[in-house]
Amino acid sequence: MADLLVKPIGSKGQTIHVTPQSAGWSHVGFDLYQLAPGEMAQANTNDREVCLVLVSGKARIIIEDVDFNILGERMSPFDGKPDSVYVPADHDWMVTATTPVTLAVCSAPSTGGNLPPRHIRPDKVTQETRGTGTNTRYVTNILPETAAADSLLVVEVITPGGHTSSYPPHKHDTDNLPAESQLEETYYHRLNPPQGFAFQRVYTDDRTLDETMLVEDGVVTLVPRGYHPCATVHGYDLYYLNVMAGPKRTWKFHNDPEHEWLLKR
Template sequence: MNLPVKNLLVKSKAEGRNVVALADGVLDYVGFAAYRLSVGENLPVSSGEKELCLVLLSGRVDVSGEAPGQAAFQWPNIGDRHSVFEDKSPFAVYLPPHSQAQVTALSAVQIAVCAAPGDVGKQLPARLIRPESMKRSSRGKAANTRYVCDILPDTEPAHSLLVVEVRTPSGHSSSYPPHKHDKDDLPHESFLEETYYHQVNPPQGFVFQRVYTDDRSIDEAMAVENNDLVTVPKGYHPVSVPYGYESYYLNVMAGPKRAWQFNNDPQHSWLLDL
């Protein structure tokens, strides 16, 4: 692991095509970048040795390209939400290793590129992931309620990539009680690195996120603003949303085994009995 225990917060850029990105080599399994495109702008995407999930956060696009072992693909005019805070699921595109694609913006667009190691020995086709195929659910209760959309869960085909988005109402907590997945000990717990890509509504707001381990070798509390990225190499990672603002985050997870099994912080597990 190349990541220092500090500087888990990656600040976003207010202008330009590149919104925020995780630098190469920071995590062993997870890669992430978010982009904003204007009408007619193109974003070329190449997966190389990785698999990718392109999540259309907002706007409309054409996607075309080619992937090993299948004919060229084209998905025109996809996307129907104006904001991640709409009560609807996104469109997404899965790209296996050694794929090439081009995204063309048909409106103002926000798009995320999620990456994880691919397995060229297990060939999967490129595919469009439609909103109606995604499971939506609520988790928690009272001021711990949040709303989840499984974009690429472990029940759907991929090599190592897991992608989910979560909306958290004003004044609520999320990823709470604090939980972790940093031990390769299935079926009890899986080792998964993770990133949190945040948006806040209204956009001048902020949320709080803490990342900490049992031994406190990592213990960082962050004020996270709109479009910022939080890196979770290991440890617990709860989020708290101040009154008056609502939170969105896109989670990307990957590790040596594609399974999501977590453990709650035992100091706070009593909260589950409330």
């Protein structure tokens, strides 16, 4: 099994590189780029679809012959909604930073849906509040199952300091629809202020997988299976960008029965 905690390598260029092969699974890929003004990231999607998420900063984004011009409205993932661009299979993409940029490249296998490239505008993404009390968190649906895509599901979440998230613990590792879907998942974590920390546990019912990870600013955690709650400490807000994909593009989860009573309080 792959190490479930992926730390950035360096602070410039491509700092995170998660592939299905490195993660030991079949669907989700995740790359992160840190670009200075004038620097560029580019690739071909090959047999995968991609969602480019401007975590922070402004950049010019070009997909084949479609120039989306300069996108980006926020300088921090804790400030407003993101600009994102959907890129179908077998397309070249190019992102050129005009300010310091943090770019997430979320990918999953294409099923040949032949969708066109499109700008996912900040004013078109939906937001919702989940949970109550110290389980309250704020969700931005970048590429939910109601939006057109082949495999990808992309969402970001802000969890206030001292709160829990992805909680009560839930899992989506079994192809048992309509009760539960099988989805791999990555979490890209940021903290505000950045010297803070949080924790994430990934565990299964039989505890054959049971890992608790220290989450610091900029790390990625992998969820191949099992429940995966996280919690951030007092004074430090937690942002995470989730990428999910599996055999069927739907998010149906199963709560840990031991903790489901919390939903009935």
